[in-house]
Amino acid sequence: MAGAIWAVCDMVDGLPTRHGRELATLTWALGRAASRPTASVLVGPGASAAADAIASHGPDVLAVDADPGERPIAAVTAERVAALIRERQPAYVLLGTSDDGRDTAGILQALLEWGALVNVSAVRWGDDGPVAEVSVFGGRLVTESRLTQDHGLIIVRPSAVAAEAAERPGGVERIDPAPGADLAPVRVVDRVGEASAAVSIEEATVIVAGGRGVGGPEGFGVVRDLADALGGAVGATRAVVDSGWIGYAHQIGQTGKSVKPQLYVAAGISGAIQHKVGMQTSGTIVAINKDPDAPIAEFADMMVVGDLFEILPRLTAAVRARRA
Amino acid sequence: MRIVVLLKAVPVVGTEKMTGGWLLDRSAGLESNGNDEYVLEAGLKLVEAHGGELVTLTMGPSPATEAIRKALAMGAARAVQVVDEALAGSDALATGRVLAAALQRMEFDLALAGADTSDGQGGVVGAAVATRLGLPYLSYAAAIEPDPAAGTVRVRRISPTGYDVLEARMPALVAGTQLLGEPRYPSLRGIMQARSKQIATWSLADLGIDPASVGTPATWSAVLTATPPAQRAGATIVRDAPEAAVERIVEFLAARRLI
Ligand SMILES: Cc1cc2nc3c(=O)[nH]c(=O)nc-3n(C[C@H](O)[C@H](O)[C@H](O)COP(=O)(O)OP(=O)(O)OC[C@H]3O[C@@H](n4cnc5c(N)ncnc54)[C@H](O)[C@@H]3O)c2cc1C
Numbered sequence: 001m002a003g004a005i006w007a008v009c010d011m012v013d014g015l016p017t018r019h020g021r022e023l024a025t026l027t028w029a030l031g032r033a034a035s036r037p038t039a040s041v042l043v044g045p046g047a048s049a050a051a052d053a054i055a056s057h058g059p060d061v062l063a064v065d066a067d068p069g070e071r072p073i074a075a076v077t078a079e080r081v082a083a084l085i086r087e088r089q090p091a092y093v094l095l096g097t098s099d100d101g102r103d104t105a106g107i108l109q110a111l112l113e114w115g116a117l118v119n120v121s122a123v124r125w126g127d128d129g130p131v132a133e134v135s136v137f138g139g140r141l142v143t144e145s146r147l148t149q150d151h152g153l154i155i156v157r158p159s160a161v162a163a164e165a166a167e168r169p170g171g172v173e174r175i176d177p178a179p180g181a182d183l184a185p186v187r188v189v190d191r192v193g194e195a196s197a198a199v200s201i202e203e204a205t206v207i208v209a210g211g212r213g214v215g216g217p218e219g220f221g222v223v224r225d226l227a228d229a230l231g232g233a234v235g236a237t238r239a240v241v242d243s244g245w246i247g248y249a250h251q252i253g254q255t256g257k258s259v260k261p262q263l264y265v266a267a268g269i270s271g272a273i274q275h276k277v278g279m280q281t282s283g284t285i286v287a288i289n290k291d292p293d294a295p296i297a298e299f300a301d302m303m304v305v306g307d308l309f310e311i312l313p314r315l316t317a318a319v320r321a322r323r324a
Numbered sequence: 325m326r327i328v329v330l331l332k333a334v335p336v337v338g339t340e341k342m343t344g345g346w347l348l349d350r351s352a353g354l355e356s357n358g359n360d361e362y363v364l365e366a367g368l369k370l371v372e373a374h375g376g377e378l379v380t381l382t383m384g385p386s387p388a389t390e391a392i393r394k395a396l397a398m399g400a401a402r403a404v405q406v407v408d409e410a411l412a413g414s415d416a417l418a419t420g421r422v423l424a425a426a427l428q429r430m431e432f433d434l435a436l437a438g439a440d441t442s443d444g445q446g447g448v449v450g451a452a453v454a455t456r457l458g459l460p461y462l463s464y465a466a467a468i469e470p471d472p473a474a475g476t477v478r479v480r481r482i483s484p485t486g487y488d489v490l491e492a493r494m495p496a497l498v499a500g501t502q503l504l505g506e507p508r509y510p511s512l513r514g515i516m517q518a519r520s521k522q523i524a525t526w527s528l529a530d531l532g533i534d535p536a537s538v539g540t541p542a543t544w545s546a547v548l549t550a551t552p553p554a555q556r557a558g559a560t561i562v563r564d565a566p567e568a569a570v571e572r573i574v575e576f577l578a579a580r581r582l583i
Binding site (some may be wrong): 072097104106111113114135140142143148155181187191193200249251254262284302306315319 | 337338340341342346358359362415416417420424440442444445446447448449450451452453454455456458459460461462463464466478481482483484485486487488489490491492493496501502503506543544545546547548549550551552553556557559560561562563566567569570571572573574576577578580582583
């Protein structure tokens with residue numbers, strides 16, 4: 001039988017992330033199109049407990065309850081996944097573009113000598129293998145690429161598909177493979193939680209982002225209020241992160257996160273290319289800017305010319321009134 | 325401290341072009357990759373604090389020299405450039421192989437890489453290089469604190485909920501982010517000094533790498549099509565007074581079932 005298609009799914013706090021669920025759904029769809037077996041691989045504490053949740057998306061689950069102890073989870077995952085790949089020889093392995101996903105993929109590349117399709121925004125099954133869509137050149141081109149070999153890694157961005165339950169769940173197999181490598185030791189000496197960092201803008205379906213136009217840290221109040229009313233997350237430009245008005249976890253763009261929410265509201269953001277590359281694939285883009293000639297007008301769906309401090313509070317109230 | 329910074333020369337973001345064979349045009353207009361400049365800055369500060377020397381390592385064609393000169397002007401002592409026609413079209417796997425082979429010939433306590441590049445967008449090369457060389461790999465660094473006496477390095481790694489503090493023995497490879505701090509501008513004196521600094525060029529033969537194992541012939545990804553993305557219809561412009569503007573936004577969002 002032709003080689004299987006696998007997804008390596010991230011967990012946070014013992015639960016699969018939305019991104020991980022999306023990978024499972026995508027893998028299931030590819031497996032159906034290709035008539036190939038599929039599996040979702042979960043590695044980390046609580047993998048068994050999380051297995052049923054990820055099994056609902058269709059692929060069988062390989063749950064590895066590895067305790068990372070004081071080691072980074074990406075290293076622990078890569079060692080186990082490398083062992084599983086060598087043993088069971090799947091053809092294609094999907095990973096996420098999260099920090100841990102990319103670290104795991106880089107380690108796997110070197111351990112297995114496997115090439116990768118990177119920064120992929122969608123995958124379909126082609127004539128005889130996966131075909132990946134990638135947005136390149138600051139979004140001015142979309143390429144479709146295939147692997148030149150009959151196996152390889154595919155590193156997929158969030159929101160390539162919506163996570164969905166399959167008509168029947170996959171089976172769950174608990175395994176404990178011996179690590180397939182002996183990576184140089186790195187010790188996690190401390191894990192520090194920061195309230196401000198507890199945002200996952202990549203997972204949000206609505207993002208309200210603020211730029212220099214918000215004028216200062218307090219200016220983010222109106223941004224946050226609208227995000228709350230819409231059930232969304234707060235994003236930011238580098239300009240405001242550099243100014244210390246909000247944490248880096250919120251930054252969207254070239255040296256921040258890439259996002260693809262259904263709705264992106266940009267308040268007081270000019271739309272510099274380095275910001276655009278991180279958000280231009282969003283579903284609907286609404287910009288609020290004093291300057292009608294701000295570059296963001298060129299790639300927004302709605303450009304509201306006005307003062308964000310006059311627009312946002314009223315919009316928040318209107319959204320709340322509608323929801324009530 | 326001996327520091328090597330992996331520095332990639334990339335097309336200016338937003339000006340990228342394709343050549344005939346689906347390759348990224350690297351014939352002119354290259355600058356240092358954004359994240360690489362952040363780790364370069366961090367490396368320069370470490371050398372200022374602890375003494376030692378910072379060397380840049382670039383795999384890239386001759387137009388990359390301009391970006392390398394800038395790094396020398398910022399304070400790098402010298403540079404190594406891996407140049408070979410056979411490298412054109414190399415994917416992340418081949419790049420990792422080449423950079424690992426080059427690093428193996430260099431002496432360092434810390435190798436620093438940007439978390440990812442604006443053109444490749446993979447973010448996998450640093451981990452691959454470290455793995456190939458058996459080096460500890462510490463990634464997504466917001467701060468890098470070596471302890472030369474103890475022979476260890478601590479890194480603050482951004483996590484989904486805050487940050488982790490990682491520790492490893494040196495030599496180690498650290499991949500860093502914008503949080504390391506804004507890169508300096510080269511001074512006039514630095515620019516003058518850079519002219520006489522050495523850029524050693526290494527070929528694949530120097531590294532003992534088979535040209536068939538890199539570049540276009542060895543790439544794992546083949547482009548099938550390249551098309552402009554579906555265009556947005558063009559923005560609906562709203563210039564009404566705030567109340568009326570908000571009504572229009574709400575209608576617009578409701579029509580798209582977003583509220
Ligand atoms: C290597 C590198 C990497 C970078 N990476 C990123 C990145 O990841 N993300 C990123 O965002 N940027 C990045 N940048 C920076 C980028 O070039 C821009 O400088 C930045 O995006 C601008 O942020 P801004 O839109 O908030 O500010 P500005 O460009 O200053 O725009 C502010 C906008 O607010 C409007 N405004 C002001 N007051 C009001 C008001 N009261 N109501 C309504 N509108 C108002 C103004 O008309 C203006 O359009 C990077 C740059 C470099 C060199």
